[in-house]
Amino acid sequence: MSAAMPTLRRAARHGQSGMLVVTGEAGIGKTAVLDAIGAQATGMGFHTGAAKADEIGRISPGAPVLLAMRSGAKPLLDSTAIAEFDGLVDHPLVLLDRVGARLERVASVAPVLIVVDDVQWADQLSRLALRVLPERLAGDPVVWLFAARDPADELTTPPAPSVRLETIPLGPLGAADVAAIARDRLGKPASAATQRMLDGVGGNPFLVTQILDGLARGDPDGVPPAGFVRAVEAALDRLPDRTVVLLAAVLGRAFAIDEAQRIVPSVSSADVHRAVAAGLLTRDGHRIRFRHDLVRETVYSGLSDDVRQDLHRRCARYLLASGHDALAAAPHARAAATPGDEESAAILCEAGHQAAGPLPETAGDLVLEAFELIRPAQESWEPTGERCVDVLHRVQRCTDAVRIADAVLARAHDAETSARIQVLAANALWRIGRPAESVARIDEALSAPGVSAALRARLGSARALALTRMAPAWRSRQAVEPALGDARAAGDHDATMLALQAMGELARNSGHHAESLAYFRELRSVTGTSYLAEEILELQLLDRYVDAGTLLEAAHRDDHGGIEATLPSVTAAQMWQDFNLGRLDDAEAGARTLVTIGRELGDHGHELDAVLVLSAVALLRGELAEAADRLTPTTAGGNADESVRLPGLTLMEGWLAASDGRNAEARTILRPLLFNARDSSADWPWWPGWMRIFVRVGRATGDQRFSGEAAAIAAEGAARNPGVASFEGVALATRGLVQLDLDALTAANAVLDRSPRPMLRANAAEDRGRLLLGYGKRAEGLAELDRAWSIYRGIGARSAMVDVQRVMRRAGARRAKWETDAARPRQGWAALTDAEVKVAELISAGNTNKAAARMLNLSPNTVSTHLRSIFTKLDVQSRVQLTNAVHAMRPPAG
Structure with a gap:
């Protein structure tokens, strides 16, 4: 208690968050310590929620966290919030945002204690919540109290430096303590035989008291130490x-007598009374439970296979019959399963289908277990295998999906079944960058007789989608457009969805962004979900940032738990919005958030995007070592496929080399990309901004062909996106750089004045200023360079600022404002970015993360990322300390 109390006091008096972790083996007294800490917290005015994870129910998504939020005399959730949260387990990131917002709101009134016992049994969603929420709520007076058997559990380590951790390890009792307990329980010192028994339980207080209580009830003295197990068996006998x-x-949780009777009708109230009298069970109100987990574990380990499987099967049937879903029944079906058990396989397969959204890792494991139970000779083998492949593809376990598909296809009895499975396998192969194999499989399925028109359309659409990663857009269009027509003619929903996705990918890869936008909008209307982020991205590429911002605001305001409001897709779209509009601080915060989320969910594509943006921001700030460090682990391997990884990484490596003055190396890195750009199946050539880097590398190395090719591609991008200022301005600017054409650069500046992208405007002003100086027009050139410097400074592009200053100094110019361009310090108020200053002021004024996010048009996650950075820079650990620091450090107005 002396170790725990300082954490509670810091939260109650100073508003600091913290973690308390009680560790030790089963029976060592962890629950008793948790209860004592909880009682102290309640007396100190904490709002407390407590729950216990259990081994049997660990598949139930989010159960311990949600139970903690609704427990106690004054639950942290009211009935309305409980109903809302229960409906969000299929949308885990939305659920975490709502739980975090609720805890933040409660913590603004009183300190909060969240207690979770036996976290080693926590389900996947609960573990995600208990890893993420302490970090997101760092600085709020929220204390997290966990009990775990394993001190090395990932939940027993601090999630961030800003969250202080206190570990309380519970070890065995000493001999003197055991002797004192024996004297208290028996009324006299233990006999020699009893002492030998007590010496054999390793100082475990629960086992000590169980042995002593048995003796007090009249059990014979001198039972061997191993006799705790025997004592339990004797009580059963x-x-x-x-x-x-x-x-x-087998149930593994508290239950009512009538519930037990519905599972096993022969159970009676008298049986329960006798089990309680024997000390095996205890009453908790009208519910019955074991006195301790060790008793339950001992009874469970003594069950014969037949009895255990029979009771688990009864429990699974009861849960399904009483309206519970397959996920609730899955733990019992798992334990009941035997080879060839179609009933258990069906439950596991349905549970996997239900878990695909909230628990993707668990979903994959469940369907694989289901498939392994079924034998090829059984009728359910093919349909179980097909559903297994479908779920594995949805949770992006594509290698497993292809493996199971091959097993089923080897024994498929008809062309229709084979075709359905081949579509799923082909889509999995497309995801992991093996489009050639995808096409080969589809062609084999199409050649088989007896495939329906609808499935032929679906196969054709899947083939078209694969071709978007295999061939230049102009060539793959010949297959994609007919596939969409066939899908619509067949009226097959899946075929139409695949074909629309293929058309959107095709148009984006070819740089026809208005066309791509139209297809992704139609795709969203067909699916009703999930393609809002693609639409936002295309609006950005069309310079329609106001429209993109409107959709992002709608996504942040969405209260329906729909997929459009979830991360990481919307966070990625927001990150690109901020980056392209020159809001580098916000882009960096969004990217850091996205890296965390990508790793939490295994979404390596979005994680890669975030790493590239973090590296780009570092380059723009002149932090070359940081940019290289960001790329190194991703370059060395990473989990995304090469077809996804390599283009972006190669571009960043070339940019990094050029920024470091290694232009010849940059040309070597970038040459294959540039001269294969027109035949690339990737979309990078049609993003404004890249071609200026290529042109500058070509000029620095004297490679006119290299520069000319980059300018030609920029011109094609403008032709494919008429009226889009960013494309048209970049085309004029690159042509002006290659040809040293001052008129073209002047026109580029005029066009880019309409572009919402400040970096492009600054680039064009810098290039025109440099050329004017070269033509001897010093005053006009310096004015343009001044304009470029101001834009660079406004967005924090320090590297470009320094380059412009160097050019201007060589021209004999000096500016007083250059004295203010020193690198930002790492600590104190001056270390805060503009975005962090806004967040610090809003939070210190009493706003919650969610309220601050709404005012700044950011996600609450991004505000949390800013807040953690602010705590580090200002060396504070709570909102109270932040408020004091803001008042003390903030420069006076004026």
Whole structure:
């Protein structure tokens, strides 16, 4: 308690968050310590929520976290919030945002204690919540109290430096303590035989008290130490009917007598009374539970396979019959399963389908287990395998999906089944960058007789989608357009969805962004979900940032838990919005958030995007070592496929080399990309901004052909996106750089004045200023360079600022404002970015993260990322300390 109390006091008095972790083996007293800490916290005015994870129910998504939020005399959630949160387990990131917002709101009134016992049994969603929420709520007076058997569990380590951790390891009792307990329980010192027994339990207080209580009830003295197990067995043997105890061990949770009777009708109230009298079970109101987990584990380990499987099967059937979903029944189906068990396989397969959204890793494991149960000779083998492949593809376990598809296809009896499975396998192969194999499989399926018109259309659409990664857009269009027509003619929903996705990918890869926007909008209307982020990205590429911002605001305001409001897709779209509009601080915060989310969910594509943006921001700030460090682990391997990884990484490596003055190396890195750009199946050539880097590398190395090719591609991008200022201005600017054409650069500046992208405007002003100086027009050139310097400074592009200053100094210019361009310090108020200053002021004024996010048009996650950075720079650990620091450090107005 002396170790725990400082954490509670810091939260109550100073508003600091913290973690308390109680560790030790089963029976060592962790729950008793948790109860004592909880009682102290309640007396100190904490709002407390407590729950316990359990091994049997660990598949139930989010159960311990949600139970903690609704427990106690004054639950942290009201009935309306409980109903809302229960409906969000299929949208885990939305659920975490809502839980975090609720805890933040409660913590603004009183400190909060969240207690979770036995976190080693927490399900995947709960573990995600318990890893993420302490970090997101760092600085709020929220204390997290966990009990775990394993001190090395990932949940027992601090999630961030800003969250202080106190670990309380519970070890065995010493001999003197054991002797004192024996004297208290028995009323006299233990006999020699009893002492030998007590010496054999390793100082475990629960086992000590169990042995002593048995002796107090009249059990014979001198039972061997291993006799705790025997004592449990003896207590069972004394029962006329032990069924209720065995059922309690299998259920793994508290239960009412009528519930037990619905599972096993022979159970009676008298059986329960006798089990309680024997010390095996105890009453908790009208519910029955084991006195301790060790008793349950001992009873459970003693069950024969037949009894255990029979009781688990009964529990699974009861749960399904009483309206629970397959996920609730899955733990029992898993334990009941035997080879060839179609009933258990069906439950596991349905549970995997239900878990695909909230618990993707668990979903994949469940369907694989289901498939392994079924034998090829059984009728359910093919449909189970097909559903397994579908779920594995949805949770992006594509290698497993292809493996199971091959197993089913080897024994498929008809062309229709084979075709359906080949579509799923082909889509999985497309995801992992193996489009050639995808096309080969589809062609084989199409050659088989007996495939329906609808499935032929679906196969054709899947083939078209694969071709978007295999061939230049102009060539793959010949297959994609007919596939969409066939899908619409067949009226097959899946075929139409695949074909629309292929058309959107095709148009984007060819740089026809208005066309791509139209297809992704139609795709969103067909699916009803999930393609809002693609639409936003295309609006950005069309310079329609106001429209993109409107959709982002709608996504942030969405309260329906729909997929459009979830991360990481919307966070990625927001990150690109901020980056392209020159809001580098916000882009960096969004990218850091996206890296965390990508790793949490295994979304390596979005994680890669975030790493590239973090590296780009570092380059723009002149932090070359940081930019290289960001790229190194991704270059060395990473989990995204090469077809996804290599173009972006190669571009960044070339840019990094050029920024470091290694232009010849940059040309070598970038040459293959540039001269294969027209035949690339990737979309990077049609993003404004890249071609200026290529032109500058070509000029620095004297490679006119290299520069000319980059300018020609920029001109094609403008032709494919008429009226888009960013494309047209970049085309004029690159042509002006290659040809040293002052008129073209002047026209480029005029066009780019309409572009919403400040970096492009600054680039064009810098290039025109440099050329004017070269033509001897010093005053006009310096004015343009001054304009470029101001834009660079406004967005924090320090590297470009320094380059412009160097050019101007060589021209004999000096500016007083250059004295203010020193690198930002790492600590104190001056270390805060503009975005962090806004967040610090809003939070210190009493706003919650969610309210600040709404005012700044950011996601709450991004505000949390800013807040953690602010805490580090200002060396504070709570909102109270932040408020004091803001008042003390903020420069006076004026």
